[in-house]
Structures are given as C-alpha cells and as structure tokens.
Amino acid sequence: MxxxxxKIIRELQLNARISNEDLATKVNLSPSPCLRRVRKLESSGILQSYTAVIDQVKCGLAMNIFLSVRLEKPDKKNIxxxxxxxxxxxxxxxxxxxxGNRDYLLKVVSKDLQSYENFIREKLSELTGISSIESSFAFGQVKAQHFLPI
Structure with a gap:
C-alpha cells in the first residue's frame, strides 16, 4: 500500500459515496488508474464494505452497555x-x-433498561459455560470515530 x-482510503472513509471521478481528482489520478486501485484495495480485503453511519439514538437505541464476560472454562470448545x-x-x-481478568468485552446497544434486561435474561444468561457477567452503562459518548488513522 x-x-x-x-489517500484513496482516507477519502473513502470520509465519503464512501464519492464518485470515482471526484475521488480521482482528490488523489491526483485519472479515473481509470484510480478505479483500478480501488478494485485492488477491495480484492485484497483492505476495503471490506461501504456502509452508512447511523445515529443510534435517533433509531431508538439510546443505551450503550459494556459487558465483561468470563467463561467457566475458556477452552476451544467453550470459546x-x-x-x-x-x-x-x-x-x-x-x-x-x-x-486479563475477563475473557470477552461486549458492546451491547439497547433502547431501554427493560430491553437490556430481556437480552440478559432471555439470551445471554441462557448460554452455557458463562461464569460471570458484569455490566457497565455508558453515561455518554465522548468519541466515536469510524475513521482509521491511515
């Protein structure tokens, strides 16, 4: 790389909907070589997908909960x-x-406390092999960056 x-990756992280022509202009290439490079980045797995960034609060998922999970026996089968x-x-x-002192760290989103409780009771607690689950509720989000510093 x-x-x-x-430069192509940085531009696509800022705007994945940019046209190839505009992208080529921003990275000082003609459109054909720019498109070849994008296709190569895709085929190599560096560019994995093009997605939209969603406002989770506006979608009704206002809660972020971080769970520390320990397995009873973290062997290959249980993992x-x-x-x-x-x-x-x-x-x-x-x-x-x-x-460290936990086997997994999970980020869970939920619309409210009742939905989170249902998730714990009906899904997570039903799994075999878990020895402990500790929840930490986020008061607010300080930074959420989907942009890798490339």
Missing part, C-alpha cells in the same frame, strides 16, 4: 460455542476476546 492508496452464539445476537454490536 503506497501513499496514493492511503467456539460462545462466539457462535454471540454472532447471532443483534444487540451485541462488538465483541472482543480479551486478556
């Missing part, structure tokens, strides 16, 4: 089962395998 590729189950839960928008 050279400096022109990095695989837990990760497969989490992948099906729409409320979980991020999940990280961690080091």
């Amino acid at each position: 050279d400096n022109i590729d990095k 695989g089962e837990f990760e497969a189950a989490i992948a099906t839960m729409d409320e979980v928008v991020e999940c990280y395998l961690m080091t």
